[in-house]
Amino acid sequence: HRRAFLMLMARTTGADVKHLVLFLFTCKEIMWLCYFISLGAVPLLIKQEERKNTERKNSSLVASENWSEGFCDGKITSVNLITLQPNQSEMPEDDGTKRLPQALIIGVKKGGTRALLEFLRVHPDVRAVGAEPHFFDRNYQNGLQWYRDLMPKTLEGQITMEKTPSYFVTREAPARIYAMSRETKLIVVVRDPVTRAISDYTQTLSKRPDIPSFESLTFKNRTTGLIDTSWSAIQIGIYAKHLDNWLQYFPMSQILFVSGERLISDPAGELGRVQDFLGLKRIITDKHFYFNQTKGFPCLKKAEGSSKPHCLGKTKGRTHPNIDPEVVQRLRDFYRPFNMKFYQMTGRVFGWDD
Ligand SMILES: Nc1ncnc2c1ncn2[C@@H]1O[C@H](COP(=O)(O)OS(=O)(=O)O)[C@@H](OP(=O)(O)O)[C@H]1O
DSSP, X not given: OHHHHHHHHHHHHOOOHHHHHHHHHHHHHHHHHHHHHHHHHHHHHHHHHHHHHHHHHHHHHHHHHHHHHHHHTTOOOHHHHHHHHHHHHHSOOTTOEEOOOSEEEXXXXXXXXXXXXXXXXXXXXXXXXXXXXXXXXXXXXXXXXXXXHHSOEEOTTOEEEEEOGGGGGOTTHHHHHXXXXXTOEEEEEEOOHHHHHHHHHHHHHHHOTTSOOHXXXXXXXXXXXXXOTTSHHHHTTOHHHXXXXXXXXXXXXXXXXXEHHHHHHOHHHHHHHHHXXXXXXXXXXXXXXXXXXXXXXXXXXXXXXXXXXXXXXXXSSOOOOOOOHHHHHHHHHHHHHHHHHHHHHHTOOOOTTO
């Protein structure tokens, strides 16, 4: 049959039989070659297609993240944040992910906020920003993406933190923090408002030595003894008033008050309360501290990521100027009712009026 077919082909096409044999043989080989290639190529093509699909999916998630940032123009709500989650979880987890803080030290200025943050950083499950981001007061227009970019990377189970003491007296801060997450844990380090005011004044004086005396700034009218509550050094210490603003958004159970005085006299005790509040294992104990006589403060035996002892710098523990005792007494009388209200609200007696 093969021979008859070849003869017929040669006769109709007028081609040489030898050439026809060669031609058909080559066609057959080519067809077989194509068949074998397709066997291997099909799974390969499927794999390539799958990879392309995954890449497409990832890039659309990144695009949606960028979109929500741009669209919301710094006013990102928790709804937008949920959109960001899938992409975060697909990012490599080995060196961690930048997350928005779950806990904040919101105040008070000169309360001992730096000491608390430095002590907390010793805990392996706490990661914190060194500088004060001032996001919820001065930099809110930069948006949550900007804020999150400032954060250190954390692994699953680690807590991201920052401290900005001015949040406590910023009217808009509670609503803004609530909009980021209503679950945010808030820590306030409080200190006797009179010494706090003097400490605040001492800091300003160190930067601007020509400012008026503490005594003259305290009063609106020295003869009538009317206190100038618009002076920020005085205003910040009316803790009960500021706390009222926070309680419009957060329950008391979500706010922890740390005694600035106890943070100096018993750092491990206060750190124990803070670790419990944050749901952390009590790792920071009295073994971590020693009292530095020269500095006059507790210091860390080993700072975070170091094996050396560490005290806070020169700007912490400045010598306060002597203030007229009559003025100090007048301020004590002024703060007493506010302090009583504050003790009542927090359920803790801080002992500033003993
Ligand atoms: N361990 C330790 N070392 C040094 N200083 C300590 C410590 N614990 C608490 N303090 C007190 O912290 C006060 C400064 O408070 P802040 O860190 O909150 O100040 S600031 O608002 O960040 O400027 C600072 O206030 P001044 O003494 O008035 O400078 C300290 O009294």
